[in-house]
Amino acid sequence: MKEAKAAELSFEADSPEATLLRRRLMSWYKEHARDLPWRGVDDPYRTWVSEVMLQQTRVVAVIDHYEQFLKKFPTLVALALAPESSVLAAWSGLGYYRRARMLHKAAKFILRERGGVLPMTSAELRTLPGVGDYTSAAIASIAFGESIAVVDGNVERVLLRVTGRDEEGTAAGKTFVQMQAAALVPKKKMTETSNAAGDHNQAMMELGATLCLPRTPLCLQCPLYSLCQTRGEHITPKRKSQRSLPAAYLLSLRKRGTLTEVLLERRANDASLMPGMYELPALPQDGVEGREPMLRLRHSITNTNYYVQVFAPRGPQDQALRRAIPAAKNDLFWIRTNRLQQQPLTGLTRKVLQRLDVMEVAPLRMPEDE
DNA sequence: AACCCGTGGTC
DNA sequence: TGACCAAGGGT
Structure with a gap:
Protein backbone atom coordinates (compact mmCIF):
# COMPACT_ATOMS: atom_id res chain seq x y z
CA MET A 1 0.00 0.00 0.00
CA CYS A 228 0.70 27.12 -2.58
CA GLN A 229 0.63 23.37 -1.91
CA THR A 230 2.30 23.44 1.49
CA ARG A 231 1.73 26.82 3.08
CA GLY A 232 4.86 26.69 5.10
CA GLU A 233 5.92 23.11 5.63
CA HIS A 234 9.57 22.82 4.83
CA ILE A 235 12.23 20.43 6.02
CA THR A 236 15.78 21.66 6.16
CA PRO A 237 18.83 19.41 6.33
CA LYS A 238 20.83 19.08 9.51
CA ARG A 239 23.92 21.21 9.79
CA LYS A 240 27.22 20.76 11.53
CA SER A 241 27.08 21.41 15.23
CA GLN A 242 28.54 24.64 16.57
CA ARG A 243 31.32 24.89 19.10
CA SER A 244 32.47 27.67 21.38
CA LEU A 245 36.06 28.65 22.05
CA PRO A 246 37.78 31.34 24.11
CA ALA A 247 40.21 33.66 22.30
CA ALA A 248 42.51 36.46 23.49
CA TYR A 249 44.21 39.25 21.55
CA LEU A 250 46.72 41.94 22.33
CA LEU A 251 46.03 45.61 21.70
CA SER A 252 49.38 47.36 21.68
CA LEU A 253 49.58 51.06 20.81
CA ARG A 254 52.58 53.39 20.59
CA LYS A 255 53.04 57.07 19.84
CA ARG A 256 55.24 58.38 17.06
CA GLY A 257 55.05 62.13 17.34
CA THR A 258 51.43 63.07 16.83
CA LEU A 259 50.70 59.70 15.19
CA THR A 260 49.54 56.55 16.90
CA GLU A 261 50.53 53.10 15.70
CA VAL A 262 48.99 49.72 16.47
CA LEU A 263 50.74 46.37 16.39
CA LEU A 264 49.23 43.98 13.86
CA GLU A 265 50.16 40.53 12.64
CA ARG A 266 49.89 39.43 9.03
CA ARG A 267 48.32 36.02 8.48
CA ALA A 268 50.28 33.55 6.38
CA ASN A 269 49.68 33.58 2.64
CA ASP A 270 48.98 29.85 2.71
CA ALA A 271 46.50 30.03 5.58
CA SER A 272 43.18 28.53 4.53
CA LEU A 273 41.31 31.17 6.49
CA MET A 274 41.76 34.84 5.55
CA PRO A 275 45.27 34.46 4.02
CA GLY A 276 47.42 37.58 4.01
CA MET A 277 45.05 39.64 6.12
CA TYR A 278 46.02 41.64 9.19
CA GLU A 279 44.82 41.04 12.74
CA LEU A 280 45.67 41.80 16.33
CA PRO A 281 48.35 39.41 17.66
CA ALA A 282 46.77 36.42 19.39
CA LEU A 283 47.63 35.76 23.04
CA PRO A 284 47.84 32.27 24.53
CA GLN A 285 44.95 31.68 26.87
CA ASP A 286 47.21 30.81 29.81
CA GLY A 287 49.07 34.12 29.42
CA VAL A 288 46.06 36.20 30.34
CA GLU A 289 44.92 34.39 33.48
CA GLY A 290 43.68 36.80 36.13
CA ARG A 291 43.90 39.86 33.89
CA GLU A 292 40.93 42.04 33.19
CA PRO A 293 40.23 42.50 29.46
CA MET A 294 39.49 45.99 28.14
CA LEU A 295 36.86 44.49 25.83
CA ARG A 296 34.79 41.30 25.62
CA LEU A 297 32.78 40.33 22.57
CA ARG A 298 31.49 37.39 20.63
CA HIS A 299 32.67 36.65 17.13
CA SER A 300 31.38 33.84 14.93
CA ILE A 301 33.51 32.17 12.28
CA THR A 302 31.88 29.35 10.31
CA ASN A 303 30.92 26.79 12.96
CA THR A 304 32.64 28.41 15.90
CA ASN A 305 31.47 31.05 18.34
CA TYR A 306 34.56 32.77 19.71
CA TYR A 307 34.26 34.48 23.05
CA VAL A 308 36.94 37.08 22.58
CA GLN A 309 38.85 39.10 25.15
CA VAL A 310 41.15 41.98 24.21
CA PHE A 311 43.99 42.93 26.52
CA ALA A 312 46.18 46.02 26.59
CA PRO A 313 49.46 46.58 28.49
CA ARG A 314 48.78 48.60 31.65
CA GLY A 315 51.76 50.88 31.10
CA PRO A 316 55.03 51.22 29.22
CA GLN A 317 56.75 48.91 31.71
CA ASP A 318 54.11 46.20 31.49
CA GLN A 319 56.00 43.64 29.40
CA ALA A 320 54.12 40.56 30.51
CA LEU A 321 51.68 40.64 27.64
CA ARG A 322 54.31 41.43 25.02
CA ARG A 323 56.40 38.51 26.20
CA ALA A 324 53.46 36.22 25.62
CA ILE A 325 54.00 36.74 21.89
CA PRO A 326 56.96 34.84 20.41
CA ALA A 327 59.64 37.42 19.69
CA ALA A 328 60.88 35.59 16.60
CA LYS A 329 57.85 36.53 14.59
CA ASN A 330 58.70 38.52 11.49
CA ASP A 331 55.11 39.10 10.46
CA LEU A 332 54.44 41.81 13.06
CA PHE A 333 53.93 45.37 11.85
CA TRP A 334 53.31 48.74 13.46
CA ILE A 335 50.50 50.30 11.45
CA ARG A 336 49.53 53.98 11.68
CA THR A 337 45.99 54.19 12.97
CA ASN A 338 45.09 56.82 10.36
CA ARG A 339 45.95 54.27 7.66
CA LEU A 340 43.84 51.42 9.01
CA GLN A 341 41.08 52.10 6.47
CA GLN A 342 43.56 51.08 3.76
CA GLN A 343 44.59 47.83 5.43
CA PRO A 344 43.05 44.42 4.73
CA LEU A 345 41.93 43.76 8.31
CA THR A 346 40.06 40.66 9.39
CA GLY A 347 36.46 41.35 10.37
CA LEU A 348 37.18 40.75 14.05
CA THR A 349 40.15 43.11 14.10
CA ARG A 350 38.19 45.80 12.32
CA LYS A 351 35.34 45.38 14.78
CA VAL A 352 37.63 45.58 17.83
CA LEU A 353 39.56 48.61 16.56
CA GLN A 354 36.34 50.45 15.75
CA ARG A 355 34.75 49.53 19.07
CA LEU A 356 37.78 50.86 20.97
CA ASP A 357 37.96 54.06 18.88
CA VAL A 358 41.39 53.19 17.55
CA MET A 359 39.95 53.15 14.06
CA GLU A 360 37.39 55.54 12.70
CA VAL A 361 34.04 54.13 11.70
CA ALA A 362 33.54 55.34 8.15
CA PRO A 363 30.34 57.35 7.89
CA LEU A 364 27.68 55.90 5.61
CA ARG A 365 26.82 59.33 4.26
CA MET A 366 28.66 62.61 4.00
CA PRO A 367 27.61 65.32 6.47
CA GLU A 368 26.38 67.61 3.68
CA ASP A 369 23.81 64.94 2.74
CA GLU A 370 21.97 65.54 6.00
C1' DA B 1 29.45 15.11 -4.06
C1' DA B 2 31.10 17.01 -0.11
C1' DC B 3 33.61 20.33 1.95
C1' DC B 4 35.52 24.91 2.71
C1' DC B 5 35.26 29.86 3.05
C1' DG B 6 33.30 34.81 7.33
C1' DT B 7 29.95 37.26 9.60
C1' DG B 8 26.49 38.92 13.07
C1' DG B 9 21.50 39.38 14.32
C1' DT B 10 18.38 36.79 16.63
C1' DC B 11 15.98 33.65 19.65
C1' DT C 1 24.57 30.28 25.69
C1' DG C 2 24.42 27.69 21.69
C1' DA C 3 22.36 27.29 17.43
C1' DC C 4 20.61 28.92 13.15
C1' DC C 5 21.60 30.65 8.69
C1' DA C 6 21.80 34.59 4.28
C1' DA C 7 20.90 37.14 -3.11
C1' DG C 8 27.07 30.85 -3.77
C1' DG C 9 31.44 29.59 -5.90
C1' DG C 10 35.45 26.77 -6.27
C1' DT C 11 37.58 22.51 -5.87
Whole structure:
Protein backbone atom coordinates (compact mmCIF):
# COMPACT_ATOMS: atom_id res chain seq x y z
CA MET A 1 0.00 0.00 0.00
CA LYS A 2 1.24 3.43 -0.93
CA GLU A 3 1.86 6.09 1.66
CA ALA A 4 -0.33 9.14 1.54
CA LYS A 5 1.56 11.89 -0.23
CA ALA A 6 1.01 15.62 -0.19
CA ALA A 7 -0.30 17.16 -3.37
CA GLU A 8 2.27 18.31 -5.86
CA LEU A 9 2.13 21.02 -8.45
CA SER A 10 4.27 21.54 -11.51
CA PHE A 11 4.33 24.63 -13.69
CA GLU A 12 4.42 24.45 -17.48
CA ALA A 13 5.73 27.45 -19.36
CA ASP A 14 2.92 29.63 -20.72
CA SER A 15 0.28 27.74 -18.71
CA PRO A 16 -2.52 29.68 -17.00
CA GLU A 17 -1.08 28.69 -13.59
CA ALA A 18 2.32 30.08 -14.51
CA THR A 19 0.78 33.31 -15.75
CA LEU A 20 -1.26 33.66 -12.58
CA LEU A 21 1.78 33.16 -10.36
CA ARG A 22 3.79 35.72 -12.32
CA ARG A 23 1.00 38.30 -12.10
CA ARG A 24 0.38 37.83 -8.39
CA LEU A 25 4.09 37.93 -7.68
CA MET A 26 4.74 41.08 -9.71
CA SER A 27 1.84 43.04 -8.34
CA TRP A 28 2.98 42.19 -4.81
CA TYR A 29 6.59 43.11 -5.65
CA LYS A 30 5.67 46.48 -7.08
CA GLU A 31 4.09 47.40 -3.79
CA HIS A 32 6.46 45.75 -1.32
CA ALA A 33 9.94 45.79 -2.85
CA ARG A 34 12.49 47.09 -0.39
CA ASP A 35 14.31 50.23 -1.42
CA LEU A 36 17.84 48.86 -1.63
CA PRO A 37 20.86 50.88 -2.83
CA TRP A 38 21.49 48.62 -5.84
CA ARG A 39 17.87 48.66 -7.01
CA GLY A 40 17.16 50.82 -10.02
CA VAL A 41 20.79 51.46 -10.84
CA ASP A 42 21.63 51.61 -14.52
CA ASP A 43 25.18 50.37 -14.33
CA PRO A 44 26.03 46.69 -14.90
CA TYR A 45 29.27 47.11 -12.93
CA ARG A 46 27.28 48.08 -9.86
CA THR A 47 24.88 45.18 -10.34
CA TRP A 48 27.87 42.86 -10.54
CA VAL A 49 29.42 44.24 -7.34
CA SER A 50 26.12 43.98 -5.47
CA GLU A 51 25.49 40.40 -6.60
CA VAL A 52 28.94 39.23 -5.57
CA MET A 53 28.58 40.94 -2.20
CA LEU A 54 25.18 39.32 -1.71
CA GLN A 55 26.52 35.78 -2.14
CA GLN A 56 25.69 34.04 1.15
CA THR A 57 25.64 37.41 2.86
CA ARG A 58 22.87 39.30 4.60
CA VAL A 59 21.43 42.37 2.97
CA VAL A 60 22.19 44.58 5.98
CA ALA A 61 25.87 43.66 5.87
CA VAL A 62 26.01 44.44 2.15
CA ILE A 63 24.33 47.81 2.61
CA ASP A 64 27.12 48.72 5.03
CA HIS A 65 29.81 48.01 2.43
CA TYR A 66 28.25 48.67 -0.97
CA GLU A 67 28.33 52.49 -0.91
CA GLN A 68 31.84 52.69 0.54
CA PHE A 69 33.14 50.19 -1.97
CA LEU A 70 31.69 52.08 -4.93
CA LYS A 71 32.89 55.41 -3.63
CA LYS A 72 36.39 53.94 -3.55
CA PHE A 73 36.05 52.03 -6.85
CA PRO A 74 33.39 53.91 -8.87
CA THR A 75 34.08 52.08 -12.14
CA LEU A 76 35.33 48.74 -13.35
CA VAL A 77 38.52 50.45 -14.51
CA ALA A 78 39.10 52.00 -11.09
CA LEU A 79 38.70 48.57 -9.51
CA ALA A 80 40.99 46.91 -12.04
CA LEU A 81 43.76 49.46 -11.45
CA ALA A 82 43.60 49.30 -7.64
CA PRO A 83 46.01 47.20 -5.57
CA GLU A 84 44.46 44.02 -4.20
CA SER A 85 45.15 45.08 -0.61
CA SER A 86 42.89 48.12 -0.98
CA VAL A 87 40.13 45.95 -2.45
CA LEU A 88 40.41 43.59 0.51
CA ALA A 89 40.40 46.59 2.86
CA ALA A 90 37.09 47.75 1.43
CA TRP A 91 35.77 44.20 1.78
CA SER A 92 36.83 43.92 5.44
CA GLY A 93 33.95 42.62 7.54
CA LEU A 94 32.01 41.11 4.66
CA GLY A 95 33.69 37.72 4.86
CA TYR A 96 34.48 35.21 2.12
CA TYR A 97 37.45 37.30 1.06
CA ARG A 98 38.13 35.12 -1.95
CA ARG A 99 35.11 36.85 -3.50
CA ALA A 100 36.96 40.18 -3.39
CA ARG A 101 40.08 38.64 -4.90
CA MET A 102 38.08 37.03 -7.71
CA LEU A 103 36.11 40.22 -8.36
CA HIS A 104 39.38 42.13 -8.63
CA LYS A 105 40.92 39.46 -10.84
CA ALA A 106 37.89 39.49 -13.13
CA ALA A 107 37.99 43.29 -13.37
CA LYS A 108 41.64 43.18 -14.41
CA PHE A 109 40.84 40.51 -16.99
CA ILE A 110 37.93 42.52 -18.41
CA LEU A 111 40.05 45.65 -18.65
CA ARG A 112 42.88 43.81 -20.38
CA GLU A 113 40.91 41.53 -22.70
CA ARG A 114 37.63 43.34 -23.30
CA GLY A 115 38.47 47.01 -23.12
CA GLY A 116 36.86 47.33 -19.70
CA VAL A 117 33.38 46.37 -20.91
CA LEU A 118 31.49 43.79 -18.86
CA PRO A 119 30.09 40.88 -20.95
CA MET A 120 26.36 41.21 -21.64
CA THR A 121 25.24 37.57 -21.74
CA SER A 122 24.88 35.02 -18.95
CA ALA A 123 27.04 32.53 -20.85
CA GLU A 124 29.98 34.94 -21.10
CA LEU A 125 29.51 36.27 -17.58
CA ARG A 126 29.60 32.69 -16.32
CA THR A 127 33.24 32.35 -17.40
CA LEU A 128 34.41 35.11 -15.04
CA PRO A 129 36.04 34.08 -11.76
CA GLY A 130 33.57 34.29 -8.88
CA VAL A 131 30.57 34.32 -11.22
CA GLY A 132 28.64 31.05 -11.09
CA ASP A 133 25.18 29.95 -12.18
CA TYR A 134 23.35 32.27 -9.82
CA THR A 135 25.42 35.41 -10.32
CA SER A 136 25.64 35.13 -14.12
CA ALA A 137 21.86 34.77 -14.38
CA ALA A 138 21.29 37.61 -11.91
CA ILE A 139 23.52 40.09 -13.74
CA ALA A 140 22.28 39.08 -17.18
CA SER A 141 18.60 39.43 -16.24
CA ILE A 142 18.82 42.48 -13.97
CA ALA A 143 21.37 44.55 -15.89
CA PHE A 144 20.75 43.33 -19.46
CA GLY A 145 17.17 42.00 -19.44
CA GLU A 146 18.09 38.48 -20.52
CA SER A 147 15.26 35.99 -20.00
CA ILE A 148 17.08 33.54 -17.76
CA ALA A 149 15.93 32.17 -14.42
CA VAL A 150 17.80 32.92 -11.22
CA VAL A 151 17.95 30.17 -8.61
CA ASP A 152 19.27 31.04 -5.18
CA GLY A 153 18.40 29.71 -1.75
CA ASN A 154 15.27 31.87 -1.64
CA VAL A 155 13.96 30.77 -5.02
CA GLU A 156 14.62 27.14 -4.17
CA ARG A 157 12.66 27.39 -0.92
CA VAL A 158 9.77 29.29 -2.50
CA LEU A 159 9.41 26.84 -5.38
CA LEU A 160 9.70 23.71 -3.23
CA ARG A 161 6.98 25.05 -0.97
CA VAL A 162 4.67 26.27 -3.70
CA THR A 163 4.92 23.02 -5.66
CA GLY A 164 4.86 20.78 -2.61
CA ARG A 165 8.02 18.90 -3.50
CA ASP A 166 10.06 17.49 -0.68
CA GLU A 167 13.46 17.17 -2.27
CA GLU A 168 15.51 19.76 -0.48
CA GLY A 169 19.21 19.33 -1.03
CA THR A 170 18.94 16.43 -3.46
CA ALA A 171 20.22 16.52 -7.02
CA ALA A 172 16.73 15.73 -8.31
CA GLY A 173 15.34 18.62 -6.28
CA LYS A 174 17.93 20.97 -7.77
CA THR A 175 17.02 19.93 -11.28
CA PHE A 176 13.31 20.25 -10.60
CA VAL A 177 13.68 23.74 -9.11
CA GLN A 178 15.82 24.84 -12.04
CA MET A 179 13.18 23.60 -14.52
CA GLN A 180 10.37 25.28 -12.61
CA ALA A 181 12.21 28.57 -12.34
CA ALA A 182 12.92 28.45 -16.08
CA ALA A 183 9.25 27.74 -16.84
CA LEU A 184 8.17 30.74 -14.78
CA VAL A 185 10.59 33.44 -15.89
CA PRO A 186 8.99 35.86 -18.42
CA LYS A 187 10.27 35.65 -21.98
CA LYS A 188 9.42 39.26 -22.69
CA LYS A 189 12.31 41.41 -23.87
CA MET A 190 13.50 44.39 -21.88
CA THR A 191 12.18 47.80 -22.99
CA GLU A 192 13.05 51.39 -22.12
CA THR A 193 10.72 51.32 -19.14
CA SER A 194 10.44 47.68 -18.08
CA ASN A 195 12.57 44.63 -17.42
CA ALA A 196 10.22 41.69 -16.98
CA ALA A 197 12.79 38.95 -16.39
CA GLY A 198 14.97 40.98 -14.05
CA ASP A 199 12.02 42.16 -11.99
CA HIS A 200 10.51 38.68 -11.83
CA ASN A 201 13.78 37.20 -10.60
CA GLN A 202 14.18 39.87 -7.96
CA ALA A 203 10.56 39.40 -6.91
CA MET A 204 11.07 35.65 -6.39
CA MET A 205 14.07 36.35 -4.18
CA GLU A 206 12.30 39.19 -2.38
CA LEU A 207 9.39 36.89 -1.54
CA GLY A 208 11.76 34.32 -0.06
CA ALA A 209 13.71 36.95 1.84
CA THR A 210 10.79 38.81 3.37
CA LEU A 211 7.74 36.46 3.53
CA CYS A 212 8.60 32.88 2.62
CA LEU A 213 11.09 32.71 5.49
CA PRO A 214 12.91 29.48 6.40
CA ARG A 215 11.52 29.11 9.93
CA THR A 216 8.34 31.13 10.21
CA PRO A 217 6.87 31.91 6.81
CA LEU A 218 4.30 34.72 6.81
CA CYS A 219 1.80 32.80 4.70
CA LEU A 220 -1.17 35.04 5.45
CA GLN A 221 0.56 37.95 3.72
CA CYS A 222 1.79 35.88 0.78
CA PRO A 223 0.52 36.71 -2.70
CA LEU A 224 0.93 33.03 -3.66
CA TYR A 225 -1.09 31.65 -0.74
CA SER A 226 -3.95 30.31 -2.82
CA LEU A 227 -1.52 28.61 -5.23
CA CYS A 228 0.70 27.12 -2.58
CA GLN A 229 0.63 23.37 -1.91
CA THR A 230 2.30 23.44 1.49
CA ARG A 231 1.73 26.82 3.08
CA GLY A 232 4.86 26.69 5.10
CA GLU A 233 5.92 23.11 5.63
CA HIS A 234 9.57 22.82 4.83
CA ILE A 235 12.23 20.43 6.02
CA THR A 236 15.78 21.66 6.16
CA PRO A 237 18.83 19.41 6.33
CA LYS A 238 20.83 19.08 9.51
CA ARG A 239 23.92 21.21 9.79
CA LYS A 240 27.22 20.76 11.53
CA SER A 241 27.08 21.41 15.23
CA GLN A 242 28.54 24.64 16.57
CA ARG A 243 31.32 24.89 19.10
CA SER A 244 32.47 27.67 21.38
CA LEU A 245 36.06 28.65 22.05
CA PRO A 246 37.78 31.34 24.11
CA ALA A 247 40.21 33.66 22.30
CA ALA A 248 42.51 36.46 23.49
CA TYR A 249 44.21 39.25 21.55
CA LEU A 250 46.72 41.94 22.33
CA LEU A 251 46.03 45.61 21.70
CA SER A 252 49.38 47.36 21.68
CA LEU A 253 49.58 51.06 20.81
CA ARG A 254 52.58 53.39 20.59
CA LYS A 255 53.04 57.07 19.84
CA ARG A 256 55.24 58.38 17.06
CA GLY A 257 55.05 62.13 17.34
CA THR A 258 51.43 63.07 16.83
CA LEU A 259 50.70 59.70 15.19
CA THR A 260 49.54 56.55 16.90
CA GLU A 261 50.53 53.10 15.70
CA VAL A 262 48.99 49.72 16.47
CA LEU A 263 50.74 46.37 16.39
CA LEU A 264 49.23 43.98 13.86
CA GLU A 265 50.16 40.53 12.64
CA ARG A 266 49.89 39.43 9.03
CA ARG A 267 48.32 36.02 8.48
CA ALA A 268 50.28 33.55 6.38
CA ASN A 269 49.68 33.58 2.64
CA ASP A 270 48.98 29.85 2.71
CA ALA A 271 46.50 30.03 5.58
CA SER A 272 43.18 28.53 4.53
CA LEU A 273 41.31 31.17 6.49
CA MET A 274 41.76 34.84 5.55
CA PRO A 275 45.27 34.46 4.02
CA GLY A 276 47.42 37.58 4.01
CA MET A 277 45.05 39.64 6.12
CA TYR A 278 46.02 41.64 9.19
CA GLU A 279 44.82 41.04 12.74
CA LEU A 280 45.67 41.80 16.33
CA PRO A 281 48.35 39.41 17.66
CA ALA A 282 46.77 36.42 19.39
CA LEU A 283 47.63 35.76 23.04
CA PRO A 284 47.84 32.27 24.53
CA GLN A 285 44.95 31.68 26.87
CA ASP A 286 47.21 30.81 29.81
CA GLY A 287 49.07 34.12 29.42
CA VAL A 288 46.06 36.20 30.34
CA GLU A 289 44.92 34.39 33.48
CA GLY A 290 43.68 36.80 36.13
CA ARG A 291 43.90 39.86 33.89
CA GLU A 292 40.93 42.04 33.19
CA PRO A 293 40.23 42.50 29.46
CA MET A 294 39.49 45.99 28.14
CA LEU A 295 36.86 44.49 25.83
CA ARG A 296 34.79 41.30 25.62
CA LEU A 297 32.78 40.33 22.57
CA ARG A 298 31.49 37.39 20.63
CA HIS A 299 32.67 36.65 17.13
CA SER A 300 31.38 33.84 14.93
CA ILE A 301 33.51 32.17 12.28
CA THR A 302 31.88 29.35 10.31
CA ASN A 303 30.92 26.79 12.96
CA THR A 304 32.64 28.41 15.90
CA ASN A 305 31.47 31.05 18.34
CA TYR A 306 34.56 32.77 19.71
CA TYR A 307 34.26 34.48 23.05
CA VAL A 308 36.94 37.08 22.58
CA GLN A 309 38.85 39.10 25.15
CA VAL A 310 41.15 41.98 24.21
CA PHE A 311 43.99 42.93 26.52
CA ALA A 312 46.18 46.02 26.59
CA PRO A 313 49.46 46.58 28.49
CA ARG A 314 48.78 48.60 31.65
CA GLY A 315 51.76 50.88 31.10
CA PRO A 316 55.03 51.22 29.22
CA GLN A 317 56.75 48.91 31.71
CA ASP A 318 54.11 46.20 31.49
CA GLN A 319 56.00 43.64 29.40
CA ALA A 320 54.12 40.56 30.51
CA LEU A 321 51.68 40.64 27.64
CA ARG A 322 54.31 41.43 25.02
CA ARG A 323 56.40 38.51 26.20
CA ALA A 324 53.46 36.22 25.62
CA ILE A 325 54.00 36.74 21.89
CA PRO A 326 56.96 34.84 20.41
CA ALA A 327 59.64 37.42 19.69
CA ALA A 328 60.88 35.59 16.60
CA LYS A 329 57.85 36.53 14.59
CA ASN A 330 58.70 38.52 11.49
CA ASP A 331 55.11 39.10 10.46
CA LEU A 332 54.44 41.81 13.06
CA PHE A 333 53.93 45.37 11.85
CA TRP A 334 53.31 48.74 13.46
CA ILE A 335 50.50 50.30 11.45
CA ARG A 336 49.53 53.98 11.68
CA THR A 337 45.99 54.19 12.97
CA ASN A 338 45.09 56.82 10.36
CA ARG A 339 45.95 54.27 7.66
CA LEU A 340 43.84 51.42 9.01
CA GLN A 341 41.08 52.10 6.47
CA GLN A 342 43.56 51.08 3.76
CA GLN A 343 44.59 47.83 5.43
CA PRO A 344 43.05 44.42 4.73
CA LEU A 345 41.93 43.76 8.31
CA THR A 346 40.06 40.66 9.39
CA GLY A 347 36.46 41.35 10.37
CA LEU A 348 37.18 40.75 14.05
CA THR A 349 40.15 43.11 14.10
CA ARG A 350 38.19 45.80 12.32
CA LYS A 351 35.34 45.38 14.78
CA VAL A 352 37.63 45.58 17.83
CA LEU A 353 39.56 48.61 16.56
CA GLN A 354 36.34 50.45 15.75
CA ARG A 355 34.75 49.53 19.07
CA LEU A 356 37.78 50.86 20.97
CA ASP A 357 37.96 54.06 18.88
CA VAL A 358 41.39 53.19 17.55
CA MET A 359 39.95 53.15 14.06
CA GLU A 360 37.39 55.54 12.70
CA VAL A 361 34.04 54.13 11.70
CA ALA A 362 33.54 55.34 8.15
CA PRO A 363 30.34 57.35 7.89
CA LEU A 364 27.68 55.90 5.61
CA ARG A 365 26.82 59.33 4.26
CA MET A 366 28.66 62.61 4.00
CA PRO A 367 27.61 65.32 6.47
CA GLU A 368 26.38 67.61 3.68
CA ASP A 369 23.81 64.94 2.74
CA GLU A 370 21.97 65.54 6.00
C1' DA B 1 29.45 15.11 -4.06
C1' DA B 2 31.10 17.01 -0.11
C1' DC B 3 33.61 20.33 1.95
C1' DC B 4 35.52 24.91 2.71
C1' DC B 5 35.26 29.86 3.05
C1' DG B 6 33.30 34.81 7.33
C1' DT B 7 29.95 37.26 9.60
C1' DG B 8 26.49 38.92 13.07
C1' DG B 9 21.50 39.38 14.32
C1' DT B 10 18.38 36.79 16.63
C1' DC B 11 15.98 33.65 19.65
C1' DT C 1 24.57 30.28 25.69
C1' DG C 2 24.42 27.69 21.69
C1' DA C 3 22.36 27.29 17.43
C1' DC C 4 20.61 28.92 13.15
C1' DC C 5 21.60 30.65 8.69
C1' DA C 6 21.80 34.59 4.28
C1' DA C 7 20.90 37.14 -3.11
C1' DG C 8 27.07 30.85 -3.77
C1' DG C 9 31.44 29.59 -5.90
C1' DG C 10 35.45 26.77 -6.27
C1' DT C 11 37.58 22.51 -5.87
